[in-house]
Amino acid sequence: MSAVAARVQPTTTRRRAGRVSVWTSYVILLVVALVVVFADALAPYAPNKQDLDAILLPMSGEHWLGTDDLGRDVFSRMLVGTRVSVLAALLAVAISVVIGLPLGIAAGWLGGPTDLVVMRVVDAVMSFPAIVLAIGITATMGPDITTAMISVGIVMSPAILRLARAQTMAIRSETYIEAAKSFGARGLRRMVLPHVLPNIIQPVLVQVAVLMGFALIAEASLSFLQLGVQPPTASWGAVLSRAYTFLDQAPMQIFIPGIAIAATVFSFNIIGDEIQRLLDPKRK
Template sequence: MTAVLTLPGKRSPMTSRRKPGRLVIWVSWVIVGLVVIAVAFAELLAPADPNAQDLGALLLPVSAEHLLGTDDLGRDIFSRMLFGTRVSVIAAAQAVAIAVTVGLPLGVAAGWLGGWFDLVTVRVVDAVMSFPAIVLAIGITATLGPNITTAMTAVGVVLAPVIIRLARAQTMSIRSETYIEAARSFGAKGLRRMILPHVLPNIIQPVLVQVAVLMGFALIAEASLSFLALGVQPPTASWGAVLSRAYLFIDQAPLQVFVPGLAIAATVFAFNVLSDEIQRLLDPKRR
């Protein structure tokens, strides 16, 4: 969980990487659907209070009463995984939302204005991206204090350069298009008459594709920070927190390590597969 992660870059639409099969895509949709159900209906699906301790039922194996067993404090793992799904996914969405909120305006402004503003923005982005992403997030979180809001704000700041670079490149490409020159010839300028109607609609497709990729990265970042006790704080459950607790008792209850690990891996895999599907669905050349 503490391996150094690098920021995901923009993937070219012309990539030669083999496209996932339809079965893989459907499986990915099912995984995301199950995650959404867990986020929305955790209270209804959970058989027990995720924080309720039962010191007479420590590290129990899988059973009809405890579908995934219990942890070292007698808490129901299945319930904690359900509520942990909500915490992890919402935290990842928070980080991505911060990245887009910060990165999209700066990227568009840098690509549209050029000059000294573009130069300064590029230099700052290069400086941030020169650090390993998770290490930088750990440093920010440790400085500001360990909690899930601070942790995901730090992750959002770390992810923002990815959106900045993507939005800047797309804006610079659109700026030289014929319809932009035509709009200028009719006196159109500024945010309301140029950026909003002409630039943003034409860069939103690659941004949405990148958002799906960043969701997977943010999930891993949240799990990593919570595993290191820099994210959610006890007794709150998240996938990283459940994994961290289970790791201490891997000899007695190894299944408890695999469950959150597989949940993280499957969800990240699904988001990465669906990023390609989103690109295909939003492709203007697709019939």
């Protein structure tokens, strides 16, 4: 085998493995989306229906993923919990974009005192560990899934803000911006919306995909600590919390929500990389 062929073969193998991971991620997210929409129809039991004669049953044909400590069907609770977890993550990401994107564009475009004030606030928020700050805000405002996700959205907003600011500052010095100004273009409608926003949307979309994974982990963490969804509502974090309590009696049940969270977060990260590749203007 020639030296050129020896170099090409590992590259081709890596490329094929990358495409497999991308398509696997597509399939996982498609399944998650279908479950979010059709969870009630797919669940064989009511997610909160208790059966004290069927406590902590193992996996079987009747209960595919077993039952929890109150006799509730874990498979049904995972299906309905998928909707809660994903919608909660979407809420957090939406809040982070609503806060971070306009402030980032304003800081990058206006500069000066506006940039100084915004970035000092961002530095103050980022000086705390993200999940610790989210826990503190949630504990102060009261345990609730909506409150928890608003807290997570606020904590995640600096990631969008800093990215939007950096991209806006880079675009502000471009030649076509100077040309637009020379023709009298000013303000939000004539400058920011047509020239800045379309050119920063690619990295923002990539960041949104990554933040979806972080938001899912944050929801699971807060619900695990009983600061997110409240009983008897099901979510991946709530199912994980119940499974951990009875780990010695039903050890397999803790893997079910853990695998769901890990696979979905992995898929969002892979799709984020794929979005970056597809939207790259230098891509051949």
